[in-house]
Amino acid sequence: MSLLRVAQTLTRTVRPLSMSVPRAGAHDDIMEKWPADRFDKHFIDYLSRPEIDGWEVRKALSELHDFDVIPAPKVVEAALRACRRVNDYSLTLRFLEAIKIKCGAGKNRELVYGYIINQVKPVLEELGISTPEDLGLDKPELFIPQAEYWWEKKWYKEYGYDKKPGYEF
Incomplete structure (x- = not known):
C-alpha cells in the first residue's frame, strides 16, 4: 500500500476536533430555543416516568439547578x-x-419562595414532606456569635440574634 493511500485512509477515518468536543454551555441553548412551557414539560415528563431511579432524579435536579431559572410549581x-x-x-x-437559594435574598426570597411553597403545599401534605422551615433547618443549629468574628455580624439579624440580650457587639 502506498504512502498516499495510507494518508487518504487516515484523513477519512479521523473526525475533526471541533466535532468531537461539545461546546461549553451547550445545554443553555435549550432556554433560548424552547418556550417556557416546553422547558417545563421536558422536566415534568422526565421526572414523571414510573421507572426513574435515584441517579436519574439527581441528574434531572442537577440539570434543572444549572439553568438560571426558578422552577415553576408544576416542575417542583x-x-x-x-x-x-x-x-x-x-x-x-x-x-x-x-x-x-435561587429565589434571591431579602423580600424577593420571601415572596417568590412563599409563593412556590403555597402552590405545592397540597403535594407536600399528600406526600408527607415537611419543608426545611417546618423542621427548623432554616436556621443554624450550633451558631454562636462571637465578637472577634466581625464577618458573622451580617448573620445576626438574619437569624434573630440582634434581638437577644448579650449579643450586642
Whole structure:
C-alpha cells in the first residue's frame, strides 16, 4: 500500500476536533430555543416516568439547578413526586433549599419562595414532606456569635440574634 493511500485512509477515518468536543454551555441553548412551557414539560415528563431511579432524579435536579431559572410549581411538584418515588427524603429537602437559594435574598426570597411553597403545599401534605422551615433547618443549629468574628455580624439579624440580650457587639 502506498504512502498516499495510507494518508487518504487516515484523513477519512479521523473526525475533526471541533466535532468531537461539545461546546461549553451547550445545554443553555435549550432556554433560548424552547418556550417556557416546553422547558417545563421536558422536566415534568422526565421526572414523571414510573421507572426513574435515584441517579436519574439527581441528574434531572442537577440539570434543572444549572439553568438560571426558578422552577415553576408544576416542575417542583413533579420533582417532589419523583423524590418520593425513589424514597429519598433528604433529596427533597436539598431541592427545596436550592429553590430557596435561587429565589434571591431579602423580600424577593420571601415572596417568590412563599409563593412556590403555597402552590405545592397540597403535594407536600399528600406526600408527607415537611419543608426545611417546618423542621427548623432554616436556621443554624450550633451558631454562636462571637465578637472577634466581625464577618458573622451580617448573620445576626438574619437569624434573630440582634434581638437577644448579650449579643450586642
